Amino acid sequence: MATVALSGIITPSNVVTATSTTTLSNKTLVAPALGTPASGVVTNLTGTASININGTVGATTPSTVVATTVQASTTMGVGGATPSASGSGISFPATQSASTDANTLDDYEEGTWTPSITFGGAAVGITYSGYTGGTYSKIGNRVFVTAILELSNKGSSTGAARIIGLPFTNASGIARYLPAMLSGHNFTYTGQFYGDIQENTSSIAANYTSEAGTPSNLLDTNFTNTTVLQVSAHYSV
Amino acid sequence: MSLTKQTVVDQITVTENGIVLYREATRIMEDGNQISQTFHRTSLTPAQDLTGIPANVVAICNAAWTAECIAAYQAAQAAAEAART
Numbered sequence: 001m002a003t004v005a006l007s008g009i010i011t012p013s014n015v016v017t018a019t020s021t022t023t024l025s026n027k028t029l030v031a032p033a034l035g036t037p038a039s040g041v042v043t044n045l046t047g048t049a050s051i052n053i054n055g056t057v058g059a060t061t062p063s064t065v066v067a068t069t070v071q072a073s074t075t076m077g078v079g080g081a082t083p084s085a086s087g088s089g090i091s092f093p094a095t096q097s098a099s100t101d102a103n104t105l106d107d108y109e110e111g112t113w114t115p116s117i118t119f120g121g122a123a124v125g126i127t128y129s130g131y132t133g134g135t136y137s138k139i140g141n142r143v144f145v146t147a148i149l150e151l152s153n154k155g156s157s158t159g160a161a162r163i164i165g166l167p168f169t170n171a172s173g174i175a176r177y178l179p180a181m182l183s184g185h186n187f188t189y190t191g192q193f194y195g196d197i198q199e200n201t202s203s204i205a206a207n208y209t210s211e212a213g214t215p216s217n218l219l220d221t222n223f224t225n226t227t228v229l230q231v232s233a234h235y236s237v
Numbered sequence: 238m239s240l241t242k243q244t245v246v247d248q249i250t251v252t253e254n255g256i257v258l259y260r261e262a263t264r265i266m267e268d269g270n271q272i273s274q275t276f277h278r279t280s281l282t283p284a285q286d287l288t289g290i291p292a293n294v295v296a297i298c299n300a301a302w303t304a305e306c307i308a309a310y311q312a313a314q315a316a317a318e319a320a321r322t
Contacts, residue, residue, distance in 0.1 A: 111275060123286065177321060202282065215321060
């Protein structure tokens with residue numbers, strides 16, 4: 001095996017090719033600064049070889065990294081998001097950067113929301129116990145919500161009942177009246193109890209359908225001062 | 238080491254029909270560096286009572302909820318109710 005000992009700085013002007021196995025152990029190979037040359041390819045890194053990139057790699061340098069598999073030991077950020085300092089996962093920007101590509105997951109957010117009830121669009125004197133609250137998760141353009149409302153006083157407003165305060169508005173289009181699952185106790189109705197979310201709204205209408213199939217709004221008169229409602233729904237934004 | 242908690246309204250959105258959505262971010266800071274963050278979202282429909290709502294959100298609501306906006310939203314709601322039942 002021929003050996004060539006090199007010292008000092010070597011400046012290749014084009015491609016450097018090793019035609020047989022070349023071992024570089026316990027040494028450091030220093031590449032020129034990114035951009036000098038503008039591009040290049042390193043191949044056949046096997047075993048425990050690794051590449052350390054120090055400093056900042058510009059947003060467009062490189063614009064695309066192609067790899068068979070990528071492993072992040074903890075978290076990674078997309079869209080300029082700072083990777084989370086806890087747990088493992090993907091961090092999205094705090095404000096969604098929407099993609100028009102149907103195969104691109106472009107948002108994730110989880111949090112809480114506070115549901116409340118109106119009758120005829122008003123909420124005079126309505127109060128709640130400490131158990132009232134809700135959570136949400138937004139995955140792409142789909143929002144999942146759960147909530148519980150526990151009245152301590154149904155107040156004096158009258159009219160159709162509506163749960164307001166959803167964390168996002170329901171999109172318009174196909175699902176004009178998207179069903180929402182409601183359950184609860186300490187209120188009266190006859191038939192089947194259900195909710196729906198109208199397009200372009202951030203509220204759930206509370207309804208019931210008679211045995212004959214006639215839908216009606218749940219009214220203030222159906223409620224008591226101790227009515228409890230549970231909500232589970234998902235909709236698109 | 239100093240731990241502090243701050244809550245800010247970090248997003249306010251007004252939809253075409255006047256619904257105002259806002260997000261409150263609660264951040265735990267350690268020596269000025271954020272170590273955790275949680276979100277709480279609220280939506281407000283035109284003409285809704287604004288008691289207890291943050292002042293900057295109230296200002297947005299008052300600007301967005303013109304008489305025409307409120308009337309159009311309520312008319313849309315009434316039409317949707319009529320269509321359902």
